[in-house]
Amino acid sequence: MNTFTPNLLQVESIRGVGKEAFRSAAADTESIILFVGHPHKEMLTDNNQFKCVVASNVEDARKVMYQLQYVFKKMPAAIIYRFESAYESALPEWESFFSTYQFLNSIPFFIYADKGFEELKSLVVKYSFIDDVITLNAWHMLGNKIAIVSKFKRMRTFPAYKKISINKKLYSRRFYSNFMKRSLDVTLAATGLMLLSPVMLLIAALIRLESKGPIFYAAKRAGRNYRVFKFYKFRTMIPDADRQLDKIKHLNQYDGNGAGPVFIKVSNDPRVTKLGGFLRNTSLDEVPQLLNVLKGDMSLVGNRPLPLYEATTLTTDDWVERFLAPAGITGLWQVSKRGKKDMSVKERIDLDINYAHKRSFRYDMWLIVNTPLALVQKDNV
Structure with a gap:
């Protein structure tokens, strides 16, 4: 089985700084959101649905997911990438990452943007791993959005996830x-x-x-x-x-x-x-x-x-x-x-x-x- 790069990372958690805060977040029963980029200050408030772990770039995010998978036996409930000027190189990196590790395709992936929601729709079409573009206004309903998208992606990635009659076929992309x-x-x-x-x-x-x-x-x-x-x-x-x-x-x-x-x-x-x-x-x-x-x-x-x-x-x-x-x-x-x-x-x-x-x-x-x-x-x- 393919594995992530084994380099462990000291990352900053929204609930604290350093390895201990990350360990606490990962060990908690709440879902974990991996936020890639600089979070908005309103995102630093407590949320009873999930905890956030922050990584600064794609490479750091890979290391965080390695820690979650092999140290804490967990995977993030969703990945949120903050749109910024380096997206032209970052998004192809994510695309290569998801194509290499197919099981990651079951994790919801969102682009966070402060503005320009309509202009970013072309990226959703170009990169199939992107599920949607979200803004701060949608942050309060993120839990519901993740629940729906994750179930859809699990059914698509792992056909046995949903028990259905053998005569039924899910949507086929012919x-x-x-x-x-x-x-x-x-x-x-x-x-x-x-x-x-x-x-x-x-x-x-x-x-x-x-x-x-x-x-x-x-x-x-x-x-x-x-x-x-x-x-x-x-x-x-x-x-x-x-x-x-x-x-x-x-x-x-x-x-x-x-x-x-x-x-x-x-x-x-x-x-x-x-x-x-x-x-x-x-x-x-x-x-x-x-x-x-x-x-x-x-x-x-x-x-x-x-x-x-x-x-x-x-x-x-x-x-x-x-x-x-x-x-x-x-x-x-x-x-x-x-x-x-x-x-x-x-x-x-x-x-x-x-x-x-x-x-x-x-x-x-x-x-x-x-x-x-x-x-x-x-x-x-």
Whole structure:
């Protein structure tokens, strides 16, 4: 078995300085975060979810992981690399490191940046070992993010990690299927935006006439591998709808009991405007998501990207498999259950997991063909 370089390192821990502080952190039952670079001062406060060990560069990080593995019999719960000017040489070093030691591919890897979040997306695409870019604002929910990404990566790295039926197959990265899927996404999304541009201009004008506020609704959603992106729709609700969410939770049509996964869908939501109701019932509010498809955030077919407050409740082994599939505009859930009131949380997640297991280009084509039949909903949800 390959091993790390055996040189031990005296590293600085956020909870103290020197070897004793590191030994204390590593021996603790809490999870350990390996932070590479200079941590922000707000990160130095206590956190009951994990402890941080700091390394200054990639080589020092390798030595820290050697200590964790062979001295303390542990591995970091996640690696966080602070973006800095030397990234052009550091990221190839990380890429070589992960390709040499394949078992490390199960560890979540995040880039931390103070700003320029959107500009760093290209690095996530270029280097497959990078799971996401995070900022200080997301630090408080880092534990949930790590939980989801680590389960996904363990299932991908160690297939036996998740016990499934021998007849079930996890998402397969077949080149032909992926190439055809992406080609179809780009072609249909670009064509759709061109053909529907007059309709989009009309809708934008009507939204502005009906109520004050933005034309588009843009919010962060979690897609495949819990990757967070900005999700676009035509605004169908009053401008401050998100702040009124707690007031309408008692109207939730899902059978949540406060424990486990949380989905919120309200029949005849009082926050929806008159025009918004029409746009939802005809699915015209979804048209701006073609921009997400062109950007590569979403596909035409996949599992719906979830609001972060929903995604952070899906961290158990039973539910995390839904994140194996890409985010999509339409999918198995929309075709089979759209607009029906009798759906349970378990039923919706089971449909998402079913698609993640069965997905293929042929299956996507079947779902696209059957989507028009589900466009007109039976209920205003």
